[in-house]
Structure formats: structure tokens, C-alpha cells
Amino acid sequence: xxxxxxxxxxxxxxxxxxxxxxxxxxxxxxxxxxxxxxxxxxxxxxxxxxxxxxxxxxxxxxxxxxxxxxxxxxxxxxxxxxxxxxxxxxxxxxxxxxxxxxxxxxxxxxxxxxxxxxxxxxxxxxxxxxxxxxxxxxxxxxxxxxxxxxxxx
Numbered sequence: 001x002x003x004x005x006x007x008x009x010x011x012x013x014x015x016x017x018x019x020x021x022x023x024x025x026x027x028x029x030x031x032x033x034x035x036x037x038x039x040x041x042x043x044x045x046x047x048x049x050x051x052x053x054x055x056x057x058x059x060x061x062x063x064x065x066x067x068x069x070x071x072x073x074x075x076x077x078x079x080x081x082x083x084x085x086x087x088x089x090x091x092x093x094x095x096x097x098x099x100x101x102x103x104x105x106x107x108x109x110x111x112x113x114x115x116x117x118x119x120x121x122x123x124x125x126x127x128x129x130x131x132x133x134x135x136x137x138x139x140x141x142x143x144x145x146x147x148x149x150x151x152x153x
Contacts, residue, residue: 002089003031005057007079015071015099019063020079033058035083040091041066042076057081072100 006023013019020039025031036054039062043050048067055062066075076096081089 002035002081002083002087003029004089004092005037005079005081007092007094010077010094010097012097012099012101013063015101016066016068017063018066018077018099019061020077020094021061022079024057024060031057032083035081037062037081038079039064039094040078040080041070042078043067043070043073044076045073046070054082066099070099072098075099 003025006026008021008023010018010020018039018041022037024033033056035057037057037059038054039052041050041052041064042048046069048070050064050066050070052062052064062079064077074096075098077094078091079094080091
């Protein structure tokens with residue numbers, strides 16, 4: 001199989017654009033620097049999938065411009081690698097979140113006395129993953145994402 005990449009926490013650039021950094025060869029296998037790294041998104045509310053344009057493995061990041069009508073909706077995200085011979089790696093589940101910049105920038109301490117009103121360290125909001133009972137959760141430290149459910153391809 002094709003050497004995978006290790007995906008980190010996604011970042012929401014705007015209401016339809018996600019960027020994901022990755023470690024280009026975490027298993028130290030033979031890998032082509034020009035292998036294509038792809039993201040796949042699924043919007044359950046619409047029952048639709050979308051694929052990103054490929055990014056080269058050597059660039060360590062892939063950006064995905066999704067359908068504009070997906071803004072504000074829940075989206076599941078997977079990633080995989082395809083080499084120049086057309087072989088693909090196993091897909092990796094990256095997470096699930098809401099495509100909404102304003103929701104992502106909401107501070108859970110807003111309105112509380114003593115809350116820190118200063119802006120966050122980064123101007124780029126995190127793509128928050130949803131959990132049962134909560135619409136979003138706090139971003140975690142940038143860690144490679146594990147192997148979760150596989151994309152139905």
C-alpha cells in the first residue's frame with residue numbers, strides 16, 4: 001500500500017474552506033514527494049460527498065474549498081494519499097465539525113465575569129469537532145489524527 005500521511009487538526013479558513021497540515025511520511029516508508037494528498041468531505045444533511053484538489057506530499061498541507069451551500073452544516077472529513085501509479089493509501093477519518101467561522105470563534109467564557117476578552121493567539125479559527133450533546137468542543141493540541149472510520153468509497 002501507499003505510505004500514508006498523519007493528519008493534524010483541521011483549521012477553518014472561512015465558512016467553506018478547511019486547511020489541514022500533515023506529517024508527510026510518519027512511518028518512514030518509501031514515498032514519492034509528488035504523491036497526491038486528498039481530503040474527502042461528507043455532509044450528512046445533504047447526503048453529499050466532495051473531494052479536494054490534490055496537494056503534493058512535500059507541501060505538508062492541503063486546503064479544501066467545499067460547496068458554498070455547505071456553509072453552516074455539519075461535515076465529516078477523511079484524508080488519503082494517491083501515488084503517481086494510481087494506488088491509494090487507507091483513508092483516515094479526521095473528524096466532524098460545523099462549517100461556521102462565527103460559531104468556531106465563539107468564546108465559551110464570553111459573558112462570564114473575569115473572562116479574558118483578548119483575542120486568541122491565532123486569527124485562524126479551529127475546525128471544531130462535534131460530540132454527542134454538544135455542537136462543538138474545545139480544540140486539542142495539534143496531534144496527528146488516528147485511524148477512525150473509513151470513508152465509504
